[in-house]
Amino acid sequence: MQSNTATQISTIVAKPILKWAGGKTQMLKELLPKVPSSYGRYIEPFIGGGAMFFALQPENAIIADSNPELINMYRQVAEHVDEVISYLEKYENTSEMFYAVRSLDWEELPEAEAAARMIYLNKTCYNGLYRVNKKGHFNVPYGKYKKPKICDIESLYAASKSLQNAEIVCGDYFLVLEHYAEPGDFIFLDPPYLPISEYSDFKRYTKEQFYEEDHVELAKQVMRLHEKGCHVILTNSNHPLVHELYAPFKIDVIQTKRHISCNGNTRKGEDVIVTVPPKQRFLINLAPTPLPKQVSLYPPTRFMGSKSKLLSEIWAVASQFQAETVVDLFSGSGIVGYMFKTQGKTVISNDYMSMSATFTKAMIENSNVTLPLNEAENLLISHKESDHFVANTFKDLYYTDAENDLIDTLRTNIAEIHDQYKRAIAMTALIRACTKKRPRGIFTYTGQRYNDGRKDLQKTLSQQFLEAVEAVNKAVFDNGKPNKSKNGDAMDLRIEQADLIYIDPPYYSPLSDNEYVRRYHFVEGLARDWKGVEIQEHTQTKKFKSYPTPFSTRKGAADAFDKLFKKFSNSILIVSYSSNSLPTQDEMVAIMAKHKEHVEVVPVDYKYSFGNQNNAKTHRNSVKEYLFVGY
Incomplete structure (x- = not known):
């Protein structure tokens, strides 16, 4: 080398x-x-x-x-520089000699002379041009320079020495x-x-x-x-x-x-x-790595894009780096940040969705606070008149009248909880209960058209809420680190130290949308009590406008990745992305390579728990998940 x-x-x-x-x-x-x-x-x-x-x-x-004449010149300087110099020393800087030499056909000359001719004409012609006509004949006029250095012997010997280390190809x-x-x-x-x-x-x-x-x-x-x-x-x-x-x-x-x-x-x-x-080729080891049992206590979710099935692979990659502080930039369901917490890392979890930040507030930032079951049961009882917002706004859309009233009661009581972690646990449980009582767990349609009679749908909302409280309580633990939950735009996140940044953004694909708000607008509204959003009354689902995100277009996604990689260029980067998404694998590598010296791609065979395309029967939900690693 x-x-x-x-x-x-x-x-x-x-x-x-x-x-x-x-x-x-x-x-x-x-x-x-x-x-x-x-x-x-x-x-x-x-x-x-x-x-x-x-x-x-x-x-x-x-x-x-x-250009064969150019290649001949280099070969002759490399192999026969003395002969080239001897020819050059005979040339004079006159228009008569210039035009006489120009009229010669280089292909009929000895090779060393042809090389000298090219150098001579280049040094003495107008502006140093070397232009040929359609017949290949040199046709630049005389340059009228006073003292052109026609034969620079020192430079020619130096060039010859360098050229001898090269194979010269026409x-x-x-x-x-x-x-x-x-x-x-x-x-x-x-x-x-x-x-x-x-x-x-x-x-x-x-x-x-x-x-x-x-x-x-x-x-x-x-x-x-x-x-x-x-x-x-x-x-x-x-x-x-x-x-x-x-x-x-x-x-x-x-x-x-x-x-x-x-x-x-x-x-x-x-x-x-x-x-x-x-x-880059695959140098990072992806050997299966067992996870702590604590990870299994995180309440399972059908949240779109959840990486619960990729935790072993993500940890297998991350564990090869010395990282004490980990940022989960797009936390989503919160499971990846929770996994890092179980590994003893200081975790900073962030998401622009309030519901996601609520999950991580309850189970990542929170180290020891639980919501006793008797307090949870008390939240099911009306203690003061609610605003009936859900009952009035979403009547006959997603739940029965009684269920809507119960949701309003829970909203009202949860807002009165003083402890921030108990409040986060209660809201997490309510979001989870509402999602489980919803066929397919999404809010892009109204009614019960996808009700397949599964057990979760048969349980009452109260049962779902209390079971969710118990599940979240079991997930609470202290890893001895000051973990944080943040709710904001990834581009605006300010952190003092981040050894490793895990990035799992919305995937852009022309085959499907990546609008989390459209799917989960009702429970996202619950998390933020519909503050700062405007419900689109003309829509059947009463959704509110999706949050602006650069990941909704191909160019926007590419630019966003570029800015994120630049922002966190001093940290180890691990990015989850799908083979059916854009930017492409090569484009992602190129973007990351602008900011990291080493970039590797770790492919993982993966199948989404439910298709996110218009027709799941096309099997496009069977994809290869990539972990892009920059260090």
């Missing part, structure tokens, strides 16, 4: 032999820090002036170009990459820039063309290289198509100067540097 760092720029001996439109000398200070610290072989299939190659001076390289970039690129290699791509025009760099140096569709094909090659495990850095102009093609990867915009332009006003521009990390 060879090692290269940005500090090497100060010790560069070799430098580009030719002036080159689009050469990367001026961008080296931005490019070199992005070069991987170690890699296998250096590959540059659009070698051009070779600024990056000469700056790095790699010990093992493949450099290539489709060929199409596609074939070069297909034939040579191996996992661990570093590929630098400096293709013809967009937009394609008659003045594009590529047309200056070859008869061939490089169209927009070629850029699309190049992007596919980049993705293949990423999958193969190669490091890739690509440069181009700051063009919309470049951003579209390389959206999954980090793109930096750099201010540059265009040295070759007939119009001084156009000599400023913006280039981009696309950094593509190798796709």
Whole structure:
């Protein structure tokens, strides 16, 4: 393996032999820090002036170009530099000699002379251009420079030494990459820039063309290289198509100067540097890990997206890191945060849903307070007139009149409880009771159309409430740590220390929605007593508007992940995400790789407890769950 760092720029001996439109000398200070610290072989299939190659001076390289005259020049400098120098020393900076040499056909000359001719014309022609016509004949006029350095012997010897460490190939970039690129290699791509025009760099140096569709094909090659495990850095102009093609990867915009332009006003521009990390392989051990018995005491739930069946896998990954403080950023049912609590971690649990924050208040933040059964039974009795909000607002929608009245009684009595943890236990029990008395446990429909006669539906609401209180009481325990439950937007969460962040956000998929509020609006309303929401009276279900979330669109989800990973870039990141969701696996890896040095993907076969697509019979609920790990 060879090692290269940005500090090497100060010790560069070799430098580009030719002036080159689009050469990367001026961008080296931005490019070199992005070069991987170690890699296998250096590959540059659009070698051009070779600024990056000469700056790095790699010990093992493949450099290539489709321009045979350029490749001949590099081969001759590498193998026969003295002959090239002897020819160069004969040239003079006169228009007569310039046009006489220009008229020669390089393919009919000795190879060393052809190499010298190319260098000479490049040094003495107008603006250092090397443009050919449709017949492949050089057609740039004389440059009228006073003292061009036609034969820079020291530079030629230094370049020759560097070039001797490279295999110099004449060929199409596609074939070069297909034939040579191996996992661990570093590929630098400096293709013809967009937009394609008659003045594009590529047309200056070859008869061939490089169209927009070629850029699309190049992007596919980049993705293949990423999958193969190669490091890739690509440069181009700051063009919309470049951003579209390389959206999954980090793109930096750099201010540059265009040295070759007939119009001084156009000599400023913006280039981009696309950094593509190798796709990480599965290095993290996913061996089954037994969980403490305490985990089983957490009341089971059918909450959408609950990770109760993935706890062993999540812990198997998390346990491989030294983490004392864990943040469960989107707590949902609360089971993952609870699992971390049983492992002796300090847990900070957060969710934008009030009902979720209520669960974690009762069983994660709470260490020793329980709600005695006699106090719970007393909550079932009306002690003062309720506001009858549920009875009036949701009549004939979800429950019987008697059940609605009981819910109003419980709401009123729970609000009078002074102890915050007893109040959280009681509200958790009420939410749980209402969910269990609801066929399918959701509120996206009215009536009892999905009533299949299961035992939970036959129990009274009072029974469900008291059983839930007992279940929550059993889940309460003290792990000796100051755990916290928070209710807010993940983007706004402020924490002093977080060793590990577990992220299980709403999954975006074009096949289904991820609106938790739409499914659970009634019990979410209970948790917050419908404060701060506006019920949509025109809807059959009397739902309220869903909370705004960036995870409702593909782009929004990608941007949200990027911001979250940046926000918590100093912590270990573990993200649960599904194979049927967007961003894709590769896109997720690329986003995380912008902020973490190591990214791994751990696949887990998983089947959701109930389908969340329009037609569950399509078996799309059988998916692969991914754990993205950044460290």
